[in-house]
Amino acid sequence: MLLLFLLLLVPIFSIADYTPDWSSLDKRSLPSWYDESKFGIFCHWGLYSVPAIRSEWMWWYWKGDQPDANVVKFVEKNYKPGTTYADFAKDFTAEYFDANRFAEIVKTSGAKYFVFTSKHHEGFTMWPSRTSWNWNAQDIGPKRDIVGELKNAFKQTNVHFGLYFSQFEWFNPLFLDDGKFNTTNYRDQVSYPQMFEIVNKYEPEIVWSDGEWDKTDDYWKSKEFLAWLYNSSPVKDRVVVNDRWGTGTMGSHGGFLTYADHYDPGKLLERKWENCMTLDKMSWGNRRDMKASDVHTVFEIIEQLARTIACNGNLLLNVGPDMHGLIPAIFEDRLAEIGRFVDLHSEAINESKPWIYQNDTNQPNTWYTSKLRKGTFNGRRISKKNQLFNQQTEKQTVIYAWILDTAHETFELKSVKTTENTTAKLLGTDAVFSGFGKSDSIIIPSSKIPWNKLPRRDVIVLKIEYAANQERNPLKSASY
Template identity: 55%
Template sequence: MVGVVFCVVSFFILNCAAQVRYDPNWESLDKRPLPKWYDEAKFGIFLHWGVYSVPSFGSEWFWNNWKGGSKETVSFMKQNYPPNFTYQDFAIDFTAQHFDPNAWAKLFVKAGARYVVLTGKHHEGYTLWPSAYSFSWNARDVGPNKDLLGELAVAVRATSLKFGVYHSLYEWYNPLYLSDKKSNFTKNNFVSQKIIPELVELVQNYKPEVIWSDGDWEATDIYWKSTDFLAWLYNESPVKDTVVVNDRWGIGTSCRHGDFYNCKDKYNPGVLQPHKWENAMTVDKSSWGYRRNVNYEDFHTVKELIEVLVQTVSCGGNLLMNVGPTSDGRIDPIFQDRLINFGRWLSINGPAIYGTKPWTYQKDSVAPVWYTSSKSLVYAIVLDWPPGNTLSLVSGVSAFKANVTKVNLLGNPENLHWEFVNNTVSIQFPDKATVKCDWSWSLQIQNGATNEVNDHYYN
């Protein structure tokens, strides 16, 4: 009899949950719980790839810089292309001839990523899928003659990674958009005839589990019909239960609305945030797209990238690390090097990252150490090897209980000796040459207590 009652109650709860509907306003939409897969994933790969990858000069804003009169960009065009050359002429050379989506997906798995976000359409308006709303300005009609987005989506999902899409709301030189802008956005033909149908097409055909919106800053969310689209996305779409979106849906929405906040590019506040957030940053410090004029020192080192990940996750964020493929579909060896070595570190230290939650403290007050937690475990991620092989912690003292707590370095199962010394915990590290890790090291602290802070990301 007890079992029957349990089943009935469970069905009732699930049925009620299924009936939750969201109205097209922020008050209602902001009540949607964050799908747990996103918080648990912690790390994703961002890919900026488009027609701008052909000139590969300056940044992905090449067209805008050129038309805006950038001296360097104008000079580059004069030196390399005839006077009558247009930006659209670049599309023919966006061949993607060496694009191997399965190889890309395998690389992302090696990197330790749990999701991938591709620029389906940047501000240039060119779509990497054969959109019915981007005639003759998409990857099927001009350039590679392929559905690049669709091919990568299939390959990524075959590895069990989640697939997402970056989508720019505005397009620099689309006549419909410029007409709406000229009317001070009292007209919204661009949104009604292009953007909303395009977004619905993207969701229905490819079912992305991340929609990374951008290009919203010139007009309000009312003009963009953002809440109308999101209500449909959460209520009716094929990904309504699993999709997550960011916060770029119109003037004033950034850092206020969305399943997770970006706030600004390369956002890394360094303190715990009350809402789920993401640090979208680049391996190439100065560009999201591939650059032919990049220098070696322009790339973050593996150690720098790991430090950004650790700081981000400790403060409750996800890291979305960007690389820029070449126009012919290759991921440059230096990007591969960073991703593969980043994955090497995660292969040992992943338990301190994936599925963790912020702890009581994010950073130790005396040591270059950041904390995460998972049930009965606290992780102390040490960014610099301690002098004399002895690490002293102050903020981490509360994780230690005399005669109960066990401490070891991930990848090295032997327990480490520790003791209380003058209100600090002193931990004796092994000889560095015997440790199976480079760049930074994760202490696993097990004390039998529940160490996770309250879960404040799910309603």
Template identity: 50%
Template sequence: MLIFIFLVLFNIFAPLYGGLDRYGSILSKDPPTPSPSPKPSPDWNYIDSRPLPSWYDKAKIGIFIHWGVFSVPSYTSEWFWNYWKGNPTPDLKKHKEIEKFMEKNYKPGFSYQDFAKDFTAEFYDPHRWADLFEKSGAKYVVLTSKHHEGYTMWPSNYSFSWNSMDVGPHRDIVGELRDAIASKKGLRFGLYHSLYEWFNPLYISDKKNNFSTQNFVNNKILPEMKELVLKYRPEIFWSDGEAEAPSKYWRSEEFLLWLYEESPVRKTVVVNDRWGQNTACKHGGYYTCADRYNPGSLQNHKWENAMTLDRNTWGFVRTSTLKDYLSIHELIQTMVETISYGGNILINIGPAKDGTISPIFEERLLQLGEWLNINGEAIYESQPWKFCQHDNKTSDAWYTTKDNGAILYVILLKWPENNTVYLECADITDSTKLSMLGLDEKLVASKTDKNLLKIALPDKAKVKNDWAWTIKITNPKMPQVL
């Protein structure tokens, strides 16, 4: 009876004092629901503030794979189509070479799209690829999911009849490699993706409108990128083909905010800096700045040297000769310089249309793995030495460090005369220990009257490789001023 009277009186007087909202706390034990936090703004200040996941800097070495329809003609470069049909062509000399090539080898009226049926990939064995990449010592792999030609290497819902399931190998190239890489404990999987497509009508239309319209981005690129992430969960998203339009046109800030805040890889994914005009070397995750980037000095921001074993091209080219490929010494030198300056290295290969990897690429990667099996301690999870990246006295000596300088590595790219190396940047104390990676014996060091560190090396015949050698200095004396 008392409850009934209370409810009657409440219904009479509550409206006079603000209604049920005001008195809800009287009738409920639950606290009021807090307002949801506002979503962060999709701007570069917020995006750039995200820390780079630590695994990337520790990994140091990746494999880049340029593969697509351009691997069928495999002539001049992966830019074959644009050199041939671009208006204007970006390279008149190559345009003329391709015209002669087509006239000699193909019937009149043959189009670039006609090459796709011959992109057969019949020998594509993703598990064999993964085995090779693992043996190379690489820690991540980046595949071209789509190059500037627009052909997708997966059955995309946004690339009708121009993808690897509908035409060509009739296989999910991306998915198969993702699964093979996932079977390797020490490898991470990443994808390259081109924003622009040379001859996509939607892109051409937006470009004619000075990018005031976004039909290409809204209907193709943005949903395509999200499809890639949701379906394959890459831990590297390597963007390219951005330079003709601003990042606002590409909706890059929106995509990256989604990638960092909502996507299934939000905790581990890393990205590069190619997201629109003027974003290279300024915005994104790690910086790539330019192809084959080597700043020549220690950088404050994490960066990557994306380079290729074929000096002239990223895709497979049948006319390349031995001199076009980096030697193993050149590859190791490039890698050591890159890592000493604080970068990662992304080493590119180009498979053939049938899915085979050229023996020259295979040899280089296996040689690299052989070297890293001995010297990888000086590479993986290392940090640049802030005092010296290469020695002032012996320019072929490069430095990395670990444990806040408690261990110093000196990587020699050239064996010194008389088995003796002189270093200006390194120094020792009574507790310092020296050794060479791959050998059990200790090294003997002393100071010269010119204050150089003199290290006697073993006879070269005892050393297990012919390309580069690492001296490990434990408890070095830290320089005061250099």
């Protein structure tokens, strides 16, 4: 009987791998797919796409503690007196929304994952939430399960599907009362149940939390949720989360770290991080007064991609659809052009690792990624998934040099030491450079570059093989 009793206990303890405390939760390794993906697309879409003024924070700028006079005037000029934010719902028609088209645009961009705003700070849910009656996309506005349609569309692709979720809601009476009376009614009746809803119903591979900063992780019950997510949820083995789980957690606790929007450290970080940025420099949500000059150029995005993945980050690039359900044509065009670049240079991006230098000591706007050759060498595996960066060995390491300043008569990369066997292939072309000899740098005259054959003239990516052995720990070395 005692033996039977002990056997019955085994599954109980084996399931509870993680306990609801950061010392336990922070030990969980990120599923490898996330690090290997490098590039994702963010999508901010909600009721704020109807007024489409200022940003996705429009309601706060209109009715918050310090209203924006321009937003107030816009509403007074364009809407009848007495208009409320809820009145915008009837115009949120999304009549041209096609989830399959969204998936196609994202796939064409070369991105490997997609994160969609299931609920922003306005509290309007893009799925038929049981705790948001008549304030969701099924009950009012589009009268569709937007999250569900997107989930089904992305199932048909190789793009991982994730959901953004705002913990707080600006003007939810329960949330405001919790602040006044030190209660937890909003959490217990709204936010906490909603997190379980989206995970159980849509099985996202990313849970991207936000809007957490006003309250502690204890208030949000973040640690309890994450313990369930890692131990018992339907996505426990493959889900990835960020670091926005309560006051003081950003940059410290969770899965990958975000630190801040548009975060770009310029140096190697030991822990996996994400640079979330938006194509529209002024807003994450759709803006009716957006100008072409407000949109990041393709080169600017490629530069951010290079800087980010060289330093152990992923790039999450945002677009904001309009109220009709269309991704603006200029965004679609940018993503397609980025996709063409990613396709031609995928080996320098997907499944790459940082190198011993993040950028070059002589040409600082040249950034490095690397890979180890797959297979065996001297009877051992060469490719290692779990290491932070690849050391430089002549026979094992492949270096990718992203040259982002191409206005040079000579390209001299002093972080790369060459041997008689060193070669440098110009990705996107058939050009291969060799004959470097033993040298403390790799030198390629600009006149030798077949400029007319390059997919872009503002970016050069070299695949460098058989460079000389070097040993360096970039975490302990001065950055350049």
